[in-house]
Amino acid sequence: MALKWFNTLSRSVQEFVPLDPAGQKANLYCCGPTVYDFAHIGNWRTFMFGDLVRRYLEFKGYAVRHVMNITDVEDKIIKRVRETGVPLRDFTGKFEAAFFEDLKTLNCRMPHLTPRATEHIPQIIALIEKLVARGIAYRATDGSVYFSIEKYRAGGGQYGQLVKLDFDEMRVGERVRSDEYAKETAADFALWKARVPEDGPVFWLSPWGEGRPGWHIECSAMSMELLGPSFDIHLGGEDLVFPHHEDEIAQSEGAGLQAPGLRFVKYWLHGAHLMVDGKKMAKSLGNFFTLRDLLAKGFSGREIRYSLLTAHYRETFNFTLEGLPGARVSLQRIDECLTKLRELAGAAAGKPEADVVDRFSAALDDDLNVAGAWGAVFDWVRDTNRRLAGNGMTASAAANALATWDRMDEVLGVGAPSEVAVPPEITALVEARQAARQARDFRRADALRLELKAKGWVVEDTPKGARAKKV
Numbered sequence: 001m002a003l004k005w006f007n008t009l010s011r012s013v014q015e016f017v018p019l020d021p022a023g024q025k026a027n028l029y030c031c032g033p034t035v036y037d038f039a040h041i042g043n044w045r046t047f048m049f050g051d052l053v054r055r056y057l058e059f060k061g062y063a064v065r066h067v068m069n070i071t072d073v074e075d076k077i078i079k080r081v082r083e084t085g086v087p088l089r090d091f092t093g094k095f096e097a098a099f100f101e102d103l104k105t106l107n108c109r110m111p112h113l114t115p116r117a118t119e120h121i122p123q124i125i126a127l128i129e130k131l132v133a134r135g136i137a138y139r140a141t142d143g144s145v146y147f148s149i150e151k152y153r154a155g156g157g158q159y160g161q162l163v164k165l166d167f168d169e170m171r172v173g174e175r176v177r178s179d180e181y182a183k184e185t186a187a188d189f190a191l192w193k194a195r196v197p198e199d200g201p202v203f204w205l206s207p208w209g210e211g212r213p214g215w216h217i218e219c220s221a222m223s224m225e226l227l228g229p230s231f232d233i234h235l236g237g238e239d240l241v242f243p244h245h246e247d248e249i250a251q252s253e254g255a256g257l258q259a260p261g262l263r264f265v266k267y268w269l270h271g272a273h274l275m276v277d278g279k280k281m282a283k284s285l286g287n288f289f290t291l292r293d294l295l296a297k298g299f300s301g302r303e304i305r306y307s308l309l310t311a312h313y314r315e316t317f318n319f320t321l322e323g324l325p326g327a328r329v330s331l332q333r334i335d336e337c338l339t340k341l342r343e344l345a346g347a348a349a350g351k352p353e354a355d356v357v358d359r360f361s362a363a364l365d366d367d368l369n370v371a372g373a374w375g376a377v378f379d380w381v382r383d384t385n386r387r388l389a390g391n392g393m394t395a396s397a398a399a400n401a402l403a404t405w406d407r408m409d410e411v412l413g414v415g416a417p418s419e420v421a422v423p424p425e426i427t428a429l430v431e432a433r434q435a436a437r438q439a440r441d442f443r444r445a446d447a448l449r450l451e452l453k454a455k456g457w458v459v460e461d462t463p464k465g466a467r468a469k470k471v
């Protein structure tokens with residue numbers, strides 16, 4: 001079945017047809033973190049959405065090239081650098097490292113490329129030069145370079161592809177230096193910001209004097225540098241639709257690098273917000289959580305991943321701390337089933353049960369309907385448990401069931417303990433053997449070892465103590 005999803009550009013659910021004529025490659029750009037603080041779970045919902053898209057494309061057999069930028073210079077970062085007095089690279093490096101750690105904790109697949117804005121200043125300057133040469137960008141009296149919406153539109157450019165804008169309300173030639181603004185105040189936006197005293201030591205040389213890039217141009221320059229002037233998918237949170245993504249389109253298409261008939265990006269995907277207890281997350285409300293806050297409360301990355309993957313990407317997800325134990329219970333159901341299957345399958349090799357995988361995949365093909373996909377998973381768990389309970393399952397059927405899970409988990413990424421859980425009676429025997437050894441009763445220790453062996457377990461002495469392992 002064909003994969004369909006909601007393209008913000010067309011405002012409709014569309015079939016994914018990659019630009020690659022062979023239909024094999026899929027290029028994906030996800031707006032990455034602004035590394036001025038630890039990412040919060042609202043951010044993580046969006047990054048996990050990027051991971052879901054990446055994993056599902058790979059599941060479908062596409063060769064994905066996944067780029068996620070690191071915004072390591074922009075307004076908020078400069079403000080923090082000024083406040084803390086820490087050099088830019090040291091300041092951003094700490095949060096960048098934390099971001100990658102968190103990405104691993106949530107078992108997200110690492111993007112193939114994670115370019116930093118500060119390492120693409122020449123490409124950013126070259127792109128601005130193109131816009132200046134085409135008459136779409138201009139240097140204002142404050143020394144900054146702005147994108148002229150009027151000139152862009154006069155040249156046939158369409159500003160307002162992702163959102164509807166009321167141009168009658170806009171005052172031509174007005175400028176906005178800040179990276180963030182509402183669509184009601186849309187105006188010429190900054191591509192290059194002339195150095196001001198508050199920037200301190202954060203500046204680069206350019207044809208327009210000392211300064212630094214605007215946020216929007218960073219993503220245009222890096223995405224086109226690494227994926228070409230036209231690529232398949234650009235993804236981010238819905239808060240980025242305007243102005244960030246709208247401005248990216250204007251800059252990238254304004255530079256005129258695309259082949260005739262091609263856009264900058266074919267599919268724009270946006271993930272909805274996350275609320276906490278029905279409210280917008282805010283530090284002042286005490287409902288603001290970073291991933292680390294939740295780990296400190298005793299939840300695992302796997303449980304948080306599961307929880308964030310339960311809601312459809314276009315629906316607002318209401319996160320609650322009370323909901324996380326439910327994630328734990330659901331995962332335990334899966335784990336218990338897999339443990340039994342592993343015991344039964346032994347070393348037998350299996351292949352996925354096509355009907356189960358097809359149902360799972362059909363749900364995801366339908367605009368990434370994760371609820372339907374989880375429905376397929378839990379129906380399968382229930383059926384598998386029923387078959388196991390009936391004692392009619394063979395080792396090869398168990399191996400097929402495991403292969404089925406592995407196939408689905410390529411997308412879900414919630415994993416499962418790779419080792420068979422140790423039953424309590426075995427743990428008791430291991431402990432009794434340890435006690436016997438400590439009491440130097442080696443005959444009894446040996447007898448217990450043989451008893452364990454008879455039950456199919458061996459004892460391994462590790463630096464952390466004795467551990468039972470299934471033979």
Ligand SMILES: [Zn+2]
Nearest residue numbers: 031032219244
């Ligand atoms: Zn971006």
